[in-house]
Structure formats: structure tokens, C-alpha cells
Amino acid sequence: MTREIKVEKRVLSRNDVVATRNRVGFTERGAYVVNMISSPGTGKTTILEATLGRIVEAGRSVAVIEGDVQTENDAVRVAATGVPVEAVVTGGACHLDATMVGKAWQRLEPSLPAALDILIVENVGNLVCPSAYDVGEDEKVALVSVTEGEDKPLKYPALFNAATTCLVTKVDLLPYLEFDVEELVKNARAVNPALNIFLLSAKSGEGMDEWVEYLIGKAKDNS
Amino acid sequence: MHEMGIATEISRIVLEEAERGGGGRVKSISLTIGRWSGVEVETLRFAMEVVAEDTSLAGAELKIEVVEPTFKCAECGKEFIAESRLTPCPECESMAGDMVAGDELAIKEIEVED
Ligand SMILES: Nc1nc2c(ncn2[C@@H]2O[C@H](COP(=O)(O)OP(=O)(O)O)[C@@H](O)[C@H]2O)c(=O)[nH]1
Ligand SMILES: [Mg+2]
């Protein structure tokens, strides 16, 4: 005999439960949490380095969780800025999930100030998979560089739809490229009209202040 | 390529629900997958075959309903399917408002056989 059983469950419901637990921990410490997602090479770590310096200069506290498939290279780069950082080597997995981030947070906690203003998670370089996994962040930040296609948002709507903010990186290269920034912005808004979009370059510093100001504006003042 | 991880979660939940519902061989699994969920349907089918091997899910039929991006008009409230939010409402030509469907990834129901 065949029986029908109603399930009506989100596939990632277990991840959601852990993400909620992470969120409680982050909130208790006062941290605003961003989850940075892009293809490999878009400039996540470079933007991160430039961002951290500016946050610290503004007198605010920040920490980082660095996701990488194989190495701790990015975590080493971030550690050089003096900001507390924990690496998550996923060993092949193409995304961070809530459990990995929760464990990294536990390892990070002893080196954190009692109140932390901002936690930045650099996800594994991948445009598709990370967008499905809530890690407990307040917002997802999608990054796309001007050396990628203008149609990236249309090809990867899952990410741009789930993101709150979009960083268009490496704009210092625009004079050397035939890249239509307006077209990219139009495509990003076609997927998600509410996106906050920042055009920036970690190299020239252009647009960095606006982005960091936005981030600090989102963070609670814990001082 | 996170379909392997997704398939593992589906299999875990389905085995749990089948057990809770009295056990037996799983005959079919009904999924709803949004076009904007980030999951590739054919890749997921393949991953499910791999994960189901040697379990009571082996051979279960995957019934997948793909949900197209659906928006609700902010002006008149009509719900309509569109490629992107640049598509105007077919009723009143206002721009698409909130997304109401198309990003889900859920298990709807399963069929179990004694
Ligand atoms: N011209 C230019 N190159 C950049 C910029 N940001 C990053 N890059 C380069 O892009 C490459 C990848 O950067 P990385 O931060 O490691 O990317 P990730 O994989 O997204 O973390 C490196 O060679 C960087 O030097 C930028 O603003 N301008
Ligand atoms: Mg990096």
C-alpha cells in the first residue's frame, strides 16, 4: 500500500536553525554581520583589507571569518592588518554553512572585545552556492568586478536577489576596458531594485569611504 | 556545485519523515524548486541518485515542480511571472513589486510503500 506523507519543509531547515543560533550569539555581542559573496578573484580579500583599516581608523571594532576551499592564505593577509580573524578551510565545499561559521565564531570569541561592532565573513569564491546558505548574517553583500560581464546579475539572480548590497569592484580599471557600468547597475536592479550599489576600487580608494560609512552606519554603536 | 549537499539534506529529511510516518520504501519525493533558488535541477537529479544508492530511497521518483520568478504588482496587487523586475505588470504596467515565489527550495511530500 502507498501512503502520502506531507512534509512541507525547507531543504535547508537544519542550516536555518544553526544560523538562527549564530545570529543570537552575534547579536549578544552587538555585531552587525555581513556575508561577502562573489566569484574567485573579484577582489573580496583586497576590499576587506582596505575596509578593515578604515573601520579601525574610525574607532570601531571589527573581526573577520575567512572562508577558503584549500588554504589559509586570505586569513594570513587579513591577520596582517591586526584585526582578529579565524579561517574556515572547507576542504572542497563550495560555500560556508551556518555550522562552519558557528564553530569559527566560537574559536574567535576569546580574542574579541566585549562588544564587537562589525563581523565580516568572506565566503568561498563562488557565485551560486553561498547564496543558499544563511550563516546568521544581517546582510549578504554581492561583489562583481568590472572585468566580469555586465550580465552577471541576470545569470546569477539567486545571489543578487538575496543580497542587500552590491559592490562593483576594480573601477580603477574602467579606462582600460569596454565595460558598461550603467548596464551592470541596470541588470542588478532588474533582479533587485532595492540593492544598495557602491562603485569602488580598493586600489585607488575611490568609493571606499562611502561603502565604509554605510557599513558603520549599519553597525550599532557599542562604545 | 552545492547540489551534493542539498541532496544529502533532502535524503536526511525524507528518511526521517518516512520513519516517523511508519517506515517503508520511499516511492516518490515531491520538491518545489524556484528558478532563482540557485539549484540546478539536472545536477540535483544526478546528486540524488548518488546519495540514494543503497538506502530505502534508491529508485524513488523525483517529482520536481520548478517555480518561475513570480512578483506582486505594488500598485494593483496582481501576481505575475517575469524574467526580471524590469517587466511591467500585465494589468496596469507598473513595475514589479515584491517577489512572492521563485526562490524556494522545499520538500512538499513523499510517497511511502509498505
Ligand atoms: N586593479 C585592481 N585590482 C584589484 C582590485 N582589488 C583586487 N584586485 C586584484 O584582483 C585579484 C584578486 O583579488 P582578491 O582580493 O584576492 O580576490 P578574492 O578572490 O575575491 O578574494 C588580485 O590580483 C588583486 O590584486 C582593485 O580595486 N583594482
Ligand atoms: Mg579572497
Ligand SMILES: [Zn+2]
Ligand atoms: Zn499592476
